[in-house]
Amino acid sequence: MSNTSTKFIQSSLGKKLLMGLTGLFLISFLIVHCLLNSFIFLNDGGILFNEGAQFMANNPIIRIMEIVLFFGLIAHALQALVLTLQNNKARPVKYTVKDGKANSKWYSRSMGILGSLLLLFLVVHLSHFWIDTKAAQFDGTIAEHNTYLEMIEVFHNPINVAVYLLGILALAYHLLHGFPSAFQTMGWNHPKYNGLIKKTGTLFSIIVPLIFAAMPVAIFLGWIK
Amino acid sequence: MSGHMNLTLKIWRQKSDKEKGKLVTYPVQNISPDMSFLEMFDVLNEQLITKGDEPIAFDHDCREGICGMCSMYINGRPHGPKRGVTTCQLHMRSFKDGDTIVVEPWRAAAFPVIKDLTVDRSAFDRVIAKGGFISVNTGNAQDANNIPIPKTDADAAFEAAACIGCGACVATCKNSSAMLFVSAKVSQLALLPQGRVEATARVKNMVAQMDEEGFGNCSNTGACEVECPKGISLENIALMNREFFVANIK
Numbered sequence: 225m226s227n228t229s230t231k232f233i234q235s236s237l238g239k240k241l242l243m244g245l246t247g248l249f250l251i252s253f254l255i256v257h258c259l260l261n262s263f264i265f266l267n268d269g270g271i272l273f274n275e276g277a278q279f280m281a282n283n284p285i286i287r288i289m290e291i292v293l294f295f296g297l298i299a300h301a302l303q304a305l306v307l308t309l310q311n312n313k314a315r316p317v318k319y320t321v322k323d324g325k326a327n328s329k330w331y332s333r334s335m336g337i338l339g340s341l342l343l344l345f346l347v348v349h350l351s352h353f354w355i356d357t358k359a360a361q362f363d364g365t366i367a368e369h370n371t372y373l374e375m376i377e378v379f380h381n382p383i384n385v386a387v388y389l390l391g392i393l394a395l396a397y398h399l400l401h402g403f404p405s406a407f408q409t410m411g412w413n414h415p416k417y418n419g420l421i422k423k424t425g426t427l428f429s430i431i432v433p434l435i436f437a438a439m440p441v442a443i444f445l446g447w448i449k
Numbered sequence: 450m451s452g453h454m455n456l457t458l459k460i461w462r463q464k465s466d467k468e469k470g471k472l473v474t475y476p477v478q479n480i481s482p483d484m485s486f487l488e489m490f491d492v493l494n495e496q497l498i499t500k501g502d503e504p505i506a507f508d509h510d511c512r513e514g515i516c517g518m519c520s521m522y523i524n525g526r527p528h529g530p531k532r533g534v535t536t537c538q539l540h541m542r543s544f545k546d547g548d549t550i551v552v553e554p555w556r557a558a559a560f561p562v563i564k565d566l567t568v569d570r571s572a573f574d575r576v577i578a579k580g581g582f583i584s585v586n587t588g589n590a591q592d593a594n595n596i597p598i599p600k601t602d603a604d605a606a607f608e609a610a611a612c613i614g615c616g617a618c619v620a621t622c623k624n625s626s627a628m629l630f631v632s633a634k635v636s637q638l639a640l641l642p643q644g645r646v647e648a649t650a651r652v653k654n655m656v657a658q659m660d661e662e663g664f665g666n667c668s669n670t671g672a673c674e675v676e677c678p679k680g681i682s683l684e685n686i687a688l689m690n691r692e693f694f695v696a697n698i699k
Contacts, residue, residue: 311625320459326526408683
């Protein structure tokens with residue numbers, strides 16, 4: 225039997241592995257983001273939170289990782305677009321009746337829509353916080369930049385709170401499928417560990433979004449000043 | 450007769466791959482609950498022939514659940530509402546008197562419609578031809594225990610080998626992915642020493658052919674495993690992911 229195959233990354237399995245690995249990388253960022261932001265729950269007027277923000281803005285390793293993060297996000301989104309277009313082409317005539325709920329979860333079949341919602345949310349989110357921070361970095365006023373006050377201001381607007389809660393909900397469902405799915409794509413499927421992966425994924429997909437959701441809610445209700 | 454059913458069937462009629470198809474409504478009366486779904490189709494086709502109409506083309510062969518021919522997408526699911534059965538093993542008692550049943554062919558670019566409910570699944574044959582075999586010199590069979598194989602491996606290989614190539618996995622997958630089929634074929638050989646010899650080229654070639662046939666990409670919804678009449682496990686897909694990765698870094 226001679227090998228007649230194409231390059232790994234051009235194959236369907238290679239593309240899926242890239243989706244899984246970039247997805248897990250983005251998950252690792254969520255952990256850092258969630259932990260640092262949780263400083264607001266100290267309710268110390270944002271002292272420690274702003275110190276964290278300053279550290280993130282000035283640390284050279286974080287600056288490099290920020291670029292890597294953007295590439296990871298772009299690779300994840302672009303690859304998803306390529307795969308989705310291919311998938312649509314694989315079924316040109318659709319079924320008149322399709323009973324999806326009989327054999328799979330709705331969010332596992334809606335990763336493209338959930339991901340697109342997340343991308344839209346990211347545009348709003350970055351325009352609220354990231355752009356201002358970048359501007360402050362470039363004009364040298366980063367030392368006086370108060371991310372905490374900015375956060376308080378943004379989340380006093382009920383529309384912003386609603387947008388964030390919806391974005392976080394989309395994140396929760398995206399993670400609920402994406403987390404275990406990445407492991408399956410990496411070939412990690414063993415009866416002994418499947419339960420652990422599934423449980424860890426489910427807990428992660430509930431706890432992390434809940435912590436994120438608590439931030440705008442707590443600020444809006446005035447629990448954090 | 451008591452217990453017999455009257456049903457409304459909406460069946461996909463399509464003259465050929467070139468022409469557009471549509472759902473056509475056929476009422477059927479006096480259907481015994483003990484008939485198989487295919488026998489109900491036989492009754493309907495006899496009625497159509499008696500009337501001088503074109504009978505509905507559908508694939509069937511063994512009618513005992515092992516050949517994988519009876520591809521019918523029934524009320525939104527391959528092989529109908531029951532788990533672990535092919536259409537020939539689905540009985541009319543799974544439906545109620547007065548039900549409307551929609552029957553469509555497998556829908557995938559890689560499975561073009563030949564006529565009505567019959568589709569061309571030779572894409573699967575071309576995937577198999579790329580590596581779903583082992584190259585051996587013919588001769589006498591070896592002694593039974595010449596090559597010791599762990600029981601767990603033998604069982605996993607046997608379970609993968611239960612795949613009948615019906616295409617339900619492709620039909621139900623939202624992406625028309627053939628991963629469950631191809632991975633079952635890769636696994637059944639990769640798990641055994643006889644198959645290990647050509648494992649690297651096999652997984653690469655079979656995946657390349659799968660992609661070339663225009664099947665979609667796996668997104669791990671798990672629908673295939675649920676709908677597979679032979680209960681082929683998603684573990685096979687994970688195994689193929691590993692095999693493919695390892696084959697490519699060798």
